[in-house]
Each structure stands twice: as structure tokens, then as C-alpha cells.
Amino acid sequence: MRLNARFYLPFASLLVLSIPAYAQEQKFASLGEFKLESGEVIHDCRVGYRTFGKLNADGSNAILFPTWANGTTDQLQHTIGPHTGVVDYADYFVILIDALANGVSSSPSNSAAQPRMKFPKITVRDMVNSQYQVATGTLGLKHLKAVVGTSMGGMQTFQWMVSYPEFMDKAVPIVGSPRLAPYDLLHWRAEIDAIETNPAWNHGEYTENPSRLLEFEYGEMLLNTPTQYNRTHTREQVFESLEKAKDAVATDANNKIRQVEAMMSIDVSDRFGGSMERAAASVKAKVFVIVATYDHVVTPEPARKFAALLHAPILELDSDCGHLGPSCEDAKVSAAVAEFLLK
Numbered sequence: 001m002r003l004n005a006r007f008y009l010p011f012a013s014l015l016v017l018s019i020p021a022y023a024q025e026q027k028f029a030s031l032g033e034f035k036l037e038s039g040e041v042i043h044d045c046r047v048g049y050r051t052f053g054k055l056n057a058d059g060s061n062a063i064l065f066p067t068w069a070n071g072t073t074d075q076l077q078h079t080i081g082p083h084t085g086v087v088d089y090a091d092y093f094v095i096l097i098d099a100l101a102n103g104v105s106s107s108p109s110n111s112a113a114q115p116r117m118k119f120p121k122i123t124v125r126d127m128v129n130s131q132y133q134v135a136t137g138t139l140g141l142k143h144l145k146a147v148v149g150t151s152m153g154g155m156q157t158f159q160w161m162v163s164y165p166e167f168m169d170k171a172v173p174i175v176g177s178p179r180l181a182p183y184d185l186l187h188w189r190a191e192i193d194a195i196e197t198n199p200a201w202n203h204g205e206y207t208e209n210p211s212r213l214l215e216f217e218y219g220e221m222l223l224n225t226p227t228q229y230n231r232t233h234t235r236e237q238v239f240e241s242l243e244k245a246k247d248a249v250a251t252d253a254n255n256k257i258r259q260v261e262a263m264m265s266i267d268v269s270d271r272f273g274g275s276m277e278r279a280a281a282s283v284k285a286k287v288f289v290i291v292a293t294y295d296h297v298v299t300p301e302p303a304r305k306f307a308a309l310l311h312a313p314i315l316e317l318d319s320d321c322g323h324l325g326p327s328c329e330d331a332k333v334s335a336a337v338a339e340f341l342l343k
Contacts, residue, residue, distance in 0.1 A: 048098035053089030117204035292325030
């Protein structure tokens, strides 16, 4: 798969990335007994984060950037400046933050008290609540310049808008969704079913990761469009890639299930009686929505409709790159985001 490593990949195991000179130290915030929306608790909850740039004197230049599905801040740092990328930390204090269940923050794969499927189900709202605690409690921030996120990071951005509407000036969800469309739900459920019907699954107590090959196959099909994939691959390359994928490092299946469940549950209208109009009316931030016309991972219509309710500007990426549109059109996206943040 040919990708621009400066942007994102929701199926992180498909990328091999080098650490740039500006890599920042992985840090952790301890949240203790973190109560979830369900009433369950993550014991000894930790949230990973990295910071770039400097906070200005009045604390008005902080931008929070959550991870995409299965992604980490180690990978996310490749999408930011200086003087390049989605956000330029020469001008901003950028906080990259690891979403719950990504294998860095508290997750089924790293929890001593709640390992594997004993780890409670989480929501995107839980992710955002944990990030708010990091921003306010650990970092001492009283306000954010913006929240910017891609894919599942875009979903978290939509959730930030309604969960903490007074806490940010601007929000930029990129190929995200305020509530997944029916097609999105279908393909994410298919991924969970493929894991759980694998004989290696063993109710999460596996010795061989059951998500290894299916992650590659689903990723290849969904991240691309047929037109783009057929143009960039030969038949021989497909078989070679499938063979190599058998030995690739894949996302831990239990982590993947918990994050997929979170994405499937997102609905920013759930506190507003199911009304997207009321949810949109609660948003205080200025919003800039970016969607990809032929996105098969996060289909764009829910984001389009929410942008219309907000009377927010929208950038439509119409290349045949599908969910990878922001990567194929990275210069356009970076310039548009930079301009919006300056307004």
C-alpha cells in the first residue's frame, strides 16, 4: 500500500514509520478510578499523551489532537509540524493524546486489574471525558484553542463539541462522524464478528492474535476505493501483500473490539433526546468539517448534515482515495486547517 506517512491510517499496523527528529517523550496521566458512562470503572486508569511547542503566556494557543482507531501518539506525531502537517506546533502548544483502549492508554492488552475482555466497554464520550481530565487536571489548561482529529479522532472531536462546548474556540473533525451511518455500523460489526468467530478467539483468551490477517484485508478494502486500489496495485502485488500480512504485527484483537464498540456507540444527540438539531444548538465552537466523498470507512453524510445544522464550512475531498483522501490531498487539508485556525 502506498501511503503518505505524514497523515493517518486507522489500521496502524499497515504502516512502518520512522521516528522523526522532533519526537517527544511519551508521558502518562494517572486518573485513578476512572468512572465510565456505563457506571463501570477503569481501575488505575492511565492516559498517554505527548506535547509539542510552547504554551503562550495567556494559555490561548493549546490544540488537542486525539488518536484515530488503533492509532497511537507515536504515529500521530508524524502529522504535525513544524511549518508542515495538519497543525504547526511552531505556533501552537499541541497535545497529542492516546484514546482509551489503544494499547498505550489503559486497554485490555495492558490492564493488570482488568485484562483482556474483563476490560469494561467504553464509549467515545468516555474517551473525551478522560482527555478533559488530562487537559484540566494534569496540564492545568482552562481552555483550548481547538480540538482537531482524524477518523476516530474526528468522532472524538464531534463529541468534544457537545460534551464541553465552552472549552474550545474551534473544532476540526476530519473524516469523522457525529453518529455512524448504517453502512459504517455494518462493516464495523463485521470486523468484530470475524474476530469472535475465529477459532483462535477463545473469548479473548487467545494465544495467537485473531485479528492479524483480517485487519489487513478489511483495511485494504475499506480504506481505498476500488478505482484507486486497482490503479495502484497489480494482481501479483495483492497475493504478495496477503502473504506478508500473515507475519505482520496487528492490533490486539481485544483492544480493537473495545474501540470498535466505542465508535459504533457514538451519537452526539444522545443527551438531547436524539435530536441532532438540539445537539448542534449546544455547540459554541467555530467548526470546520472535512469529509471525503468516497469514504467507505466513515461515510460522510452524517458529518455533512451536522455541518449544515451548524452552518459550518465544509471541505469535500473528491479524489478516489476514499478514507485516505486527507492523505492523498494532504497539502489542501493542511492549508485549509491552517487558514481556519488563524481566523
